[in-house]
Amino acid sequence: MLKYAAIQTEQSQRLGYWMDWNAPDFLRDLAERMARAPEETITVDGPEGPVTDTVENIVGRLGLPELGGSYFTFSTENNYMIWTMLKRCWERGWLYKGRDVMPWCPRCATGISQHEIVTEGYREMTHPSITLRFPLRGRPGESLLIWTTTPWTLTSNVAAAVGPELTYVKVRQGDEIFYLAKGALPILDGKYEVLEEMPGTALEGWAYDGPFDELEAQQAAGGPQAHRVLLWDEVGETEGTGIVHMAPGCGAEDFALSKESGIPAIAPLDEEGVFLEGFGPFTGTHVSDSAERVFENLREKGIFYKVEDYTHRYPVCWRCGTELVFRLVDEWFISMDELRHDMIEVTKQIRWIPSFGLDRELDWLRNMHDWMISKKRYWGLALPIWECEECGHFEVIGDEHELEERAVAGWDEFEGHTPHKPWIDAVRITCPECGAKVSRIPDVGNPWLDAGIVSFSTLQYRTNHEYWEKWYPADWISESFPGQFRNWFYSLLAMATVLENSPPFMTCFSYATLMDESGRPMHKSWGNMIEFNEAADRMGVDVMRWLYCAHKPENDLLFGYGQADEVRRQFLIPLWNVYSFFVTYANIDQWSPAPNSPVPQPTNLLDRWILARLNQVIDRVTDRLENYDAHGTTLAVEPFLEDLTNWYVRRSRRRFWKSEHDADKNGAYTTLYHVLTTLCRLLAPITPFVTEEMYQNLVCSVDAGAPESVHHTDWPQADPAMLDESLLARMALARQVVTLGHSARNSKNVKLRQPLGRALVHLQAAGVELDEELIALVQDELNVKQVDFVDDASDLVSYRLLPDNKVLGPRLGKRFPALRAALSALDPLTTVKRLWAKLPLLLEVEGEQVELAPDEVLVREEAQEGLAVASERDVTVAVDVVLTPELVDEGLAREVVRRVQSLRKEADLNLDDRIRTTYQAEGELAEAVEAWRDFIAAETLSVELAAGSPAEDAFVGEDQVSGRALKLGIRKA
Numbered sequence: 001m002l003k004y005a006a007i008q009t010e011q012s013q014r015l016g017y018w019m020d021w022n023a024p025d026f027l028r029d030l031a032e033r034m035a036r037a038p039e040e041t042i043t044v045d046g047p048e049g050p051v052t053d054t055v056e057n058i059v060g061r062l063g064l065p066e067l068g069g070s071y072f073t074f075s076t077e078n079n080y081m082i083w084t085m086l087k088r089c090w091e092r093g094w095l096y097k098g099r100d101v102m103p104w105c106p107r108c109a110t111g112i113s114q115h116e117i118v119t120e121g122y123r124e125m126t127h128p129s130i131t132l133r134f135p136l137r138g139r140p141g142e143s144l145l146i147w148t149t150t151p152w153t154l155t156s157n158v159a160a161a162v163g164p165e166l167t168y169v170k171v172r173q174g175d176e177i178f179y180l181a182k183g184a185l186p187i188l189d190g191k192y193e194v195l196e197e198m199p200g201t202a203l204e205g206w207a208y209d210g211p212f213d214e215l216e217a218q219q220a221a222g223g224p225q226a227h228r229v230l231l232w233d234e235v236g237e238t239e240g241t242g243i244v245h246m247a248p249g250c251g252a253e254d255f256a257l258s259k260e261s262g263i264p265a266i267a268p269l270d271e272e273g274v275f276l277e278g279f280g281p282f283t284g285t286h287v288s289d290s291a292e293r294v295f296e297n298l299r300e301k302g303i304f305y306k307v308e309d310y311t312h313r314y315p316v317c318w319r320c321g322t323e324l325v326f327r328l329v330d331e332w333f334i335s336m337d338e339l340r341h342d343m344i345e346v347t348k349q350i351r352w353i354p355s356f357g358l359d360r361e362l363d364w365l366r367n368m369h370d371w372m373i374s375k376k377r378y379w380g381l382a383l384p385i386w387e388c389e390e391c392g393h394f395e396v397i398g399d400e401h402e403l404e405e406r407a408v409a410g411w412d413e414f415e416g417h418t419p420h421k422p423w424i425d426a427v428r429i430t431c432p433e434c435g436a437k438v439s440r441i442p443d444v445g446n447p448w449l450d451a452g453i454v455s456f457s458t459l460q461y462r463t464n465h466e467y468w469e470k471w472y473p474a475d476w477i478s479e480s481f482p483g484q485f486r487n488w489f490y491s492l493l494a495m496a497t498v499l500e501n502s503p504p505f506m507t508c509f510s511y512a513t514l515m516d517e518s519g520r521p522m523h524k525s526w527g528n529m530i531e532f533n534e535a536a537d538r539m540g541v542d543v544m545r546w547l548y549c550a551h552k553p554e555n556d557l558l559f560g561y562g563q564a565d566e567v568r569r570q571f572l573i574p575l576w577n578v579y580s581f582f583v584t585y586a587n588i589d590q591w592s593p594a595p596n597s598p599v600p601q602p603t604n605l606l607d608r609w610i611l612a613r614l615n616q617v618i619d620r621v622t623d624r625l626e627n628y629d630a631h632g633t634t635l636a637v638e639p640f641l642e643d644l645t646n647w648y649v650r651r652s653r654r655r656f657w658k659s660e661h662d663a664d665k666n667g668a669y670t671t672l673y674h675v676l677t678t679l680c681r682l683l684a685p686i687t688p689f690v691t692e693e694m695y696q697n698l699v700c701s702v703d704a705g706a707p708e709s710v711h712h713t714d715w716p717q718a719d720p721a722m723l724d725e726s727l728l729a730r731m732a733l734a735r736q737v738v739t740l741g742h743s744a745r746n747s748k749n750v751k752l753r754q755p756l757g758r759a760l761v762h763l764q765a766a767g768v769e770l771d772e773e774l775i776a777l778v779q780d781e782l783n784v785k786q787v788d789f790v791d792d793a794s795d796l797v798s799y800r801l802l803p804d805n806k807v808l809g810p811r812l813g814k815r816f817p818a819l820r821a822a823l824s825a826l827d828p829l830t831t832v833k834r835l836w837a838k839l840p841l842l843l844e845v846e847g848e849q850v851e852l853a854p855d856e857v858l859v860r861e862e863a864q865e866g867l868a869v870a871s872e873r874d875v876t877v878a879v880d881v882v883l884t885p886e887l888v889d890e891g892l893a894r895e896v897v898r899r900v901q902s903l904r905k906e907a908d909l910n911l912d913d914r915i916r917t918t919y920q921a922e923g924e925l926a927e928a929v930e931a932w933r934d935f936i937a938a939e940t941l942s943v944e945l946a947a948g949s950p951a952e953d954a955f956v957g958e959d960q961v962s963g964r965a966l967k968l969g970i971r972k973a
Contacts, residue, residue: 081457087398105317106273113372129310142177147240153250156266163235170196181242217278267328332374354554374443381445388431452491455504481510511553517560539564549630619718740877743870754891764874799828800860893932907955920967
């Protein structure tokens with residue numbers, strides 16, 4: 001979030017920060033300390049124990065901006081704003097009390113709404129599944145075979161269901177007859193005989209004896225009288241026996257079927273998951289401890305068949321992880337029948353990143369059930385619903401003022417308190433239907449009501465509408481998408497649609513999950529969890545930030561120290577090396593920028609090119625960050641950094657090294673200074689710490705009037721006048737030629753330090769051309785004496801045409817050899833040009849026309865005699881690898897330079913130290929050193945280069961140069 005906020009701050013755009021503080025007491029205290037004494041040292045509880053640091057450092061460890069306007073879900077305004085929203089729902093007839101079977105957490109003693117458990121609320125678990133007999137009435141020795149993974153629900157069985165479209169079988173096993181689905185026969189143990197097949201409809205209405213008909217709760221509800229077989233389209237045969245036991249008080253689908261068929265619902269559990277009175281030996285038993293008791297009871301009755309472990313996805317509480325049960329309860333709901341259509345239209349007005357977010361949210365809205373908004377808890381939003389016990393009428397109070405007007409008792413006791421239990425429950429109102437005094441219902445609100453109202457409560461919708469209009473809707477929100485489409489995003493959308501029928505945010509940026517480097521979830525028990533403080537100390541915060549930004553948000557982030565090392569190696573170290581290079585030579589030459597650091601107007605080719613690239617990357621990064629695309633930002637920056645380090649700086653080093661303080665050298669310093677200071681501002685939102693360090697030294701140390709921080713500077717603006725597209729294209733071609741030339745050298749194992757006579761270049765496509773300045777650059781980079789352009793690629797290579805065996809072999813079969821012969825008979829150069837143009841080939845093979853697509857023909861290049869060749873797309877480059885004695889001597893001299901430079905490093909000499917050098921060599925090596933004496937001396941800053949033994953105080957090194965012995969001695973001049 002902060003990288004996008006930072007760029008807008010630096011562009012002085014509308015920006016407000018509202019942070020959701022999940023530990024409000026602690027964070028409120030931190031905020032107060034930040035305002036009062038930011039340098040105070042305090043100790044707080046960290047993820048791995050106490051952390052001692054200044055308040056400022058604790059808050060600022062992640063590079064966060066100053067926090068402001070944060071919201072607290074327990075605030076009075078937050079609560080009354082939700083009251084207002086619920087009042088609107090009630091006025092439109094959308095709020096109702098429903099009796100339904102809901103997912104229930106026995107530990108939290110509350111219901112869980114559908115959107116709190118879908119997908120992310122499931123875990124893979126193994127439970128005991130039981131197969132048992134339901135004896136059929138009037139059919140001695142015959143039973144339905146039933147299977148369930150929730151044995152506790154058998155106490156509340158009322159019916160059995162079969163699939164009307166499925167085929168069922170009557171099976172004899174021993175002395176018993178069983179009925180089950182034909183596709184479920186593998187569930188039987190031992191030998192059996194199929195006696196008859198029948199459709200599921202044939203079983204409809206059969207009566208049976210239930211497994212727990214003796215229980216008082218069963219008899220009171222009329223369970224034994226209801227036991228019959230029902231038809232249900234949802235029954236399958238891939239799991240279990242194809243006959244489903246129905247307990248309407250313990251399952252949502254069962255309950256829905258019971259309302260259609262008129263069978264009773266028996267609810268066995270209390271709020272904490274304990275069996276109620278009326279359930280005989282199970283009364284007082286917790287549901288989690290009941291399975292073995294159920295099995296033992298069924299064994300005693302002789303209706304037990306078998307128990308097996310069964311692994312499946314099972315819902316758990318999203319807060320505490322406890323396995324959920326399903327309870328028949330009274331809860332409060334917002335109907336989605338009308339609201340969902342308005343929400344869908346609102347959702348379509350929002351930009352979703354990644355784009356699939358829109359489809360996911362719409363799919364959820366089209367299919368979700370009514371929103372359960374009540375919880376059976378004590379602390380939380382007190383639902384503003386007053387329900388009359390006398391007549392059943394209920395009303396929703398919209399705010400504190402309405403409550404005060406309607407109150408007939410308890411207002412004095414409540415006044416001065418927040419609208420929470422126990423104070424709010426003292427207030428009573430008069431029922432407008434029957435005149436009775438009415439109390440508030442005991443339920444509290446679903447916590448997603450608290451989260452979803454932020455667009456209104458925080459922005460003072462009720463109390464300062466002008467302020468709300470200034471900031472609503474939010475430009476951007478962010479959360480992890482695996483669960484938030486059904487949670488926070490949904491609740492924001494629902495409440496904004498109810499109140500304003502408009503989007504509460506214009507862009508939703510969501511992201512996947514943080515995994516370890518192998519792609520596994522992080523867990524402390526697995527030993528792969530990396531806590532923030534540990535990662536910050538070991539890899540650095542800027543590394544973490546770049547790692548987060550450099551991956552696509554729709555993919556899981558594989559996080560770890562190996563990934564961090566790659567970020568350091570590919571990004572931070574190269575960036576720091578360029579900065580260090582500049583600072584080192586600027587200090588040596590005592591160079592300082594001109595006042596106010598004007599934008600350079602260079603004449604040097606490389607300076608003009610790197611400034612064009614800089615403006616190109618400014619334009620690209622600005623566009624990507626304005627579109628909330630951090631990944632695209634890194635894709636723009638990383639190639640630029642490669643261009644800066646491995647092309648601009650490397651090609652410009654001699655300009656910094658040379659002793660003359662001329663305009664060219666000053667131009668190099670001015671250009672690189674501008675690039676680095678601009679790059680600091682460009683990268684500051686993502687890597688705030690390293691850019692701040694660079695900025696302080698590059699800018700603040702030489703300009704007392706500069707902004708005190710890089711984060712206080714203006715955002716860089718691209719200069720179209722410096723964006724020389726022609727130069728960028730020509731330099732790209734020059735670099736492509738250089739890359740191919742290097743590849744050609746490598747193919748013949750010719751070192752780059754060995755000069756060659758010439759490079760030959762063929763450009764297939766007309767358009768971009770290289771001028772003399774770029775040709776000279778290519779010549780120097782390839783270490784050749786000249787660069788020549790040829791009109792025909794056949795001057796450099798010959799071509800062999802081969803059919804693609806994998807594709808054409810199966811296609812032509814026995815005619816394949818004839819095809820090969822026909823292809824080899826074509827003129828290679830003419831054919832290759834046709835293939836380059838993406839045109840098909842027409843060949844006659846054994847009297848038939850055969851058409852070959854360009855990608856069905858393989859082109860093999862073979863270099864002409866004396867050349868090494870490499871090609872790519874429309875460019876072919878060859879180097880002449882024939883060495884003359886003069887070229888060999890120059891190559892040896894360059895090898896000597898490299899050995900002297902290595903010796904300088906070993907002797908720990910400064911970059912600008914002049915030295916005296918002696919050498920001992922024989923034969924061709926000695927002759928080469930003598931012939932290239934001035935070159936070697938200039939390259940190594942040797943004021944003296946003489947043959948002979950090294951002085952006693954010299955730093956000495958011995959080496960081999962192309963198999964020839966070389967002894968060197970150097971000492972500071």
